[in-house]
Amino acid sequence: MDSGLNSARGIDYLPLQGLLAVQDFQAADQLTLAKLCELAGPQAVGRGWLYFTEVEKFPILDLQTVDSLWRQHSGGKFGFSVQRDIWRGVGEDWEKLWPRIGWKSGNTWTRYPQGFTWSLAAPRGHLPLSNQLRGVRTMASLLNHPAWKEQIVT
């Protein structure tokens, strides 16, 4: 059986699909982080954020699942792979990426949650969010993940 919601670690992505299907992007974004923490393990769940090495160990399958859910329900606008494409397009320069995806304007970071656009009116790559308080390494691991280099046919 193939629901398209595959996980190498038995994570249930159905609720995420549900939120995305009704375009509740804010709740979907929160749930995405929660699911990725679940994927990383109980410690990450307790802590509520991801360490870059945990992301490196993520199964390709799961990241592709989450990514394709976001892409499917946003007409290809949102998702990690979308962010990766834009990032590669600006020469992997983070400072150039942030304004492109609407996370920063000038010197000012966009405020959570009211500053973000929780609809398809958002710029390409706007969602899902990756918190930058602890630096860029986690997001770098996400965008450098092998999940985007080889497509696994399921």
Place this chain on the structure above:
Amino acid sequence: MFTHVKPTIRRIAPENPGDRSILRVVYVVLEPQYQSVLSAAAQAINEHNPSLAIELSGYLIEELRDVGNYQDLCRDVAQANVFIASLIFLEDLADKVVAAVEPHRDRLDAVVVFPSMPQLMRLNKLGSFSMAQLGQSKSAIAQFMKKRREQSGASFQEGMLKLLRTLPQVLKYLPMDKAQDARNFMLSFQYWLGGSRENLENFLLMLADRYVFNQGRQQTFVYCDPVTYPDQGIWHPLAPQMFEDSQEYQRWYNSREDISPDLKDPLAPCVGLLLQRTHLVTRDDAHYVAVVQEFESMGARVIPVFAGGLDFAKPVETFFYSHQGRTEPKPSVDAVVSLTGFALVGGPARQDHPRAIEALQRLNRPYLVALPLVFQTTEEWQDSDLGLHPIQVALQIALPELDGAIEPIILSGRDSMTGKAVALQDRVEAVAKRTMQWVNLRRKPKLAKKLAITVFSFPPDKGNVGTAAYLDVFGSIFRVMEALQQNGYDIQGLPASPEALMQEVLHDAQARYASPELNVAYRMSVAEYQQLTPYAERLEPSWGPPPGHLNTDGENLLVYGKHFGNLFVGVQPTFGYEGDPMRLLFSRSASPHHGFAAYYTYLEKIWQADAVLHFGTHGSLEFMPGKQMGMSGECYPDNLIGSIPNLYYYAANNPSEATIAKRRSYAETISYLTPPAENAGLYKGLKELGELIASYQTLKDTGRGPAIVNSIIDKCRLVNLDQDIALPDQDARDLESETRDRVVGQVYAKLMEIESRLLPCGLHVIGKPPTATEAIATLVNIASLDRPEDQILSLPRILTNSLGIDLEDLYRRQNQGDLGAVTQLQAITEAVRGAVTALVQEQTNAEGRVERVAVLNFFQMGRKEPWLEALHRHGYQKVDPQALKPLFEYLEFCLQQIVADNELGALLRALEGEYILPGPGGDPVRNPEVLPTGKNIHALDPQAIPTTAAVASAKIVVDRLLERQRAENQGAWPETIACVLWGTDNIKTYGESLAQVMLLLGVMPVADSLGRVNKLELIPLGELGRPRIDVVVNCSGVFRDLFLNQMMLLDRAVKLAAEAPEPLEMNFVRKHALEQAQVLGVDLRQAATRVFSNASGSYAANINLAVENSTWENEAELQDMYLARKSFAFSADSPGTMEQARDVFEMALKTVDVTFQNLDSAEISLTDVSHYFDSDPTKVVGRLREDGKKPAAFMADTTTANAQVRSLTETVRLDSRTKLLNPKWYEGMLSHGYEGVRELSKRLVNTLGWSATAGAVDEWIYEDANSTFIKDPQMQQRLKELNPHSFRKMVGTLLEVNGRGYWNTSAENLQQLRELYQELEDQIEGV
């Protein structure tokens, strides 16, 4: 302002208070990390507690400078139940807090103050527990407090921690009722230090339960005991708990499954991190997580350690060593990065630098201190040209530097809403990459290390390549190259001599000998340049598209220099705008040009230097535009240096500019000695005059006396001393014998002044310490200063004491030209020299080097000390041997330090990634701690100046200045004095010139119990005994960078004086400010603006560059530069900005009667450097004054024990006589060849500068210079051969001086100069 965040965002009130009891809490803290956690604790109570709700308002201490914020605090306190404060160590703000809280103390239910200034600690009260009687009560805790009061700070807090641990025992000895409250106080401290949301929640509940709602209430509040954390330990973001033991941490670390085996290899690079526990327990740790992630992603192991108190030396000693078997513990880290921003021991309170240095020296690893933004939000810092808040600069840059910390890079910002630290990705990367480069230096084999040496070229002329203050640059590089080679570095093709080395760097090997081109080491295509230089685009608005027209062949960017195996010796490009009058006028400097950027791109990306060594004082990298302090990724010094470790040989006597290099270009400095000083001596006519005086002394009572006096007077006229001394017009035969004596006395005093002047003779060569005999003059000067702090009397004082004379009285009589006094002082000088020489000879071996004998014990050897013998020989039989003993022990110590050789050794150690011992910069005579050189230079705690001693010295100078001005103006007081403040001057003298300005205003600086100067008091007019003199203060850009807080203090002093309701004839500040307020239509405070400097990130009036490059039409152009660039006003009412205020500046300058500067050391005098004339406003004032009168110009000279105030022209004469025109000086210079000629040329140009800005140069000085260097055919030939470029500049300068009308001379002289110029031009251009 530096910060605009309104404390109101920290207000928390319950949404549904219902019928719950309301607890009103106000807190004031230094550390923003308590903000979010206190908010969270209050919110948790408001959401969940059935019977209590909290109203919370909080303030960060620095916000209280704002009047509105302070009023809010007072209002909040008036309604509060509980007041809490922590770590308040800034006295002016501590006093404000006390003023707000004290009136309500009795009414408040509880006041809990954690370690802070004593006046705040006294506010503490919990029930019967009180600290109001701090120091008077006999209870155990009060006794403890009393003991600690003197040493508030680190040890205070450590003591408190210890007390917490031993609490049960202490409580046994307290009466029962008191014990409960004292126990609760200590519990409060545990809750606070435990800092988690739960702890603070329970803390508030405990206070409510025990002290607020403790009477007649139904409900109780349930709370738990504090959860405590280890005092010190190891933390990791992924670890389930904190570790108190290294091995436990290692075990956990090695069990990690998320990292590769490479990271677990014990040989992997390892970085030790220092963290504050409060950030961990309050969960304000995002920036720490970011740094750990960054290092781990770069392949480094990390050991992040924390301490709960303020002593981080302990965790360094506990966790950064590996203990294997029974061998000595070995350091387990390759570098240490402190993320606390604080000094290693003592944090914001009282530091213990010796203890810190001891721990770091033992560890012997690079020690970097990065810092979080504390008072500013991220945006406030990013938007500020000044950069980091000055209090943070003082606490978190200046103080760590005293521990030997390097690389003060900001790693995190602060969220304006939550107050939480937020990682700044590009800064975190900068910290991590630069640290890893230091680690790399430790680990890479020497043979494989690639190095770069950068030399400078100021002004841009080939004759100037390799300029550095007092340094024989190529001679020194040669020694460094030899040392590197002997040490195992791959140095190829070492030239045979320094001269050969210079030729190879200076001349294009492809072209013929002495070609006009420098040797090109690399040609960088524009495409390569753009690809490797990410900020190249930002340079285009200033310089157009690359390659531009500097350092280019039109197609490529050129990097000049030469490779010697793994060493590259390169020439730093110049600013590039020296020749452009328009750019010189800009108030802000332009960006570096493409050629400049290409040079540093080459070093980092193409040559891939493992370290760069900037060679000598100083280059332009650290003066490139950017924030003043606390660089961002948009600041050019940061962009240019990239990630290369930057070592910098720096003159020990220039701590201020060294500090700029350390902070703006992340340099680790290694100090070098200035050349051994010698007495100027007498020459030519001056020498003959000396002989005449000697014969007068023996023959004055014979009939020949008057005739000799006539000869003396004639001779004086011949050598232009008639300008300095009022000579009688009539024949000496018609004079009274006392008058004759006075004339001769005056001449003698003048001669002695010239003769005994200290000069650095020649240039220093790195790694070549002076011989013992070369050190004599320096030691004589060390011996001539009283050192009350060490209970050492100066030798002249010991000698006058033995004669029963008062030394000050003798000085006074000498100043008046009393022949007897002059003679007596000269005899004393001779005796001092004799005694010091005896000491040195005793310690010296046949080669003139000092043997490693420590203190000689002549008493046991059964003979008289040789210096005592010498003094007896000079006729001082009654000298007190007890007073001599400490002095000569001190001199012996100083001698050992002077001749110690550590400059090369320190460099080699730095290149191996070791810790370089810090040491103060300054004048070895005033502060022998400067020695031995080879240290990482630091300035001082900027809040410590002016010291009491500096105020006392300043008073002497101010009195003499006013006395002299009045003597020349029929007793009239000057209304306004224009002063210049220099960074180095104020570091060396601990703020003497700062104190002078305050004293002129009649304001006294007051230090707090930690010795920090934050307060001012008006000296009552009755006590002052004169009017308050108005001032116009111009601060050098360096002073502004280092002492912004002192600028604030000065501005407050000016405003204090202006606002004093005193008669206008007794308060010129008020008089002028009232007038100006009316004319300019501003209020009195705004009109009382007297403290000016450059725009932030910009330095100097640029008159120096214009003069050096002869790029000015007329004097008005120079004056416009001064007015445009130096008219940025500082205001204590808005301290985060420097606004241009040219109208106020000009109006203030209009009232100036006197211009005034200070000379603080003999080796940096008027014509040695260009910055004195660059900032002299004498002619500017003349132009602005309504009567067009040039103001009187004075220089204070505090280089000798008997401080002098001379007119500017007198000082220029003295300087020219002792240097440029003195054979002893110029021969010393010329012995260094190429560089020596450049030094001559530099003095001549600087002399021209004094003609241009102040009209302070007599024509005879140029005439004598022409006779000495041009008309003498042998001299001319020598200069031509040694450095034709610089000699051409000398000839050109003399022609320019004549052309601008500063020197009229004969047609023959001019003809000769013109022909010579053409000849040199042809020779250089190879026609």
